[in-house]
Amino acid sequence: MAKEAKDNSTEEKIKNAARRIFQQKGYAGTRTRDIAEEAGINLALLNYYFRSKERLFDLIMTESLEEFFRSLRSVFDDPSTDFEEKIRRIVENYIDKLTANPNLPIFILSELRNHPEELIKKTGVKKVFLNSVFIQQLEDEIAAKRVKPIKSLHFIMNMLGMTVFPFIASPMIKGMGNIDQTEFENLMQERKTLIPVWIKMILTS
């Protein structure tokens, strides 16, 4: 073997630790010592590889955004699926990603509070949504009177609200329903099929 597996290199170990802790505690709440300990390395190595806490954070944030929006963009702009199929895929995609990584949305949205303009740019969020095939298909459905008129932003807020909000509020939801993590995840699996049905009801009834 000429090289180590990427995941075991020191650099990757630090990045993985940093990702976990930054996403859980946010930038200000994270100490570089925690990252070093989580990575099983010495604190000095963090600065050796990444120069500073801030640069490491920017790297993690950029990768998180990139990784999260890339797959969504591919669904939004897939010309080979119709409107309803896209809804199903988007909901499924989000629920799978957030089940695997429940802290991601609140991490992104918390940090967004403090650096809105700059992070919005990085997400490329305008291109992903406003000019997407998906939104065009929604407008086509409305024009053809196959669905009732609705503003694109209202539609998006409904779909993302129903899908993403439960993850953001999961401690609250679990408290309200007296359920544990497993039961919560089961509910979210149910929502994969329920949300597209509900959205269709909103658009047609």
Place this chain on the structure above:
Amino acid sequence: MAKEAKDNSTEEKIKNAARRIFQQKGYAGTRTRDIAEEAGINLALLNYYFRSKERLFDLIMTESLEEFFRSLRSVFDDPSTDFEEKIRRIVENYIDKLTANPNLPIFILSELRNHPEELIKKTGVKKVFLNSVFIQQLEDEIAAKRVKPIKSLHFIMNMLGMTVFPFIASPMIKGMGNIDQTEFENLMQERKTLIPVWIKMILTS
């Protein structure tokens, strides 16, 4: 005048400054010096009145939770309004409160990440929701077959998701739609009447 107006007392000035900054930057991201400056007083006074950053934070958090859940609880448990009326009032109540205080949900939910158990207790969230008149009315509607069966938690996630999520994600929403704060608030006003209609569609169509 025997007493100063409450809002102008030094103690209140510090509390108001602390509320603004804690809610915007979170506990870890806030420096006591920022609070002092925002309040227009000296740093030492903060400790004179509130003993420590942590005690001041606990006070702000407790009051934020209390203030936020008290009015909701009164709607959830009002025996004089029917099911549909409660939906309208809850949505309206949330949208009004969050329009006035948009940082509140992400503040609470971010800090909840780090102290779930303890904050859940303070909210009294179990009593507010699970045993509320509102949820009982939902179950009655289902039993009487006036609405289709739906799990209470799914129902709550939908209602809160549609209502609260846009505020949490507002920088993202504004970026997506290329809209400013005023247009965003107009959309939220529209949602006051739209969301109850959408929820009804989900329950009956």
Place this chain on the structure above:
DNA sequence: GTCTATAACGTGATAGAC
């Protein structure tokens, strides 16, 4: 590349004059 030791700095908190 990796470590130990430490410098440099920021932040929460307090002492003490007024």
Place this chain on the structure above:
DNA sequence: GTCTATCACGTTATAGAC
């Protein structure tokens, strides 16, 4: 009650040996 000055400590970052 309010201020200035300062302490005590924790954290980021670096120097330097290996």
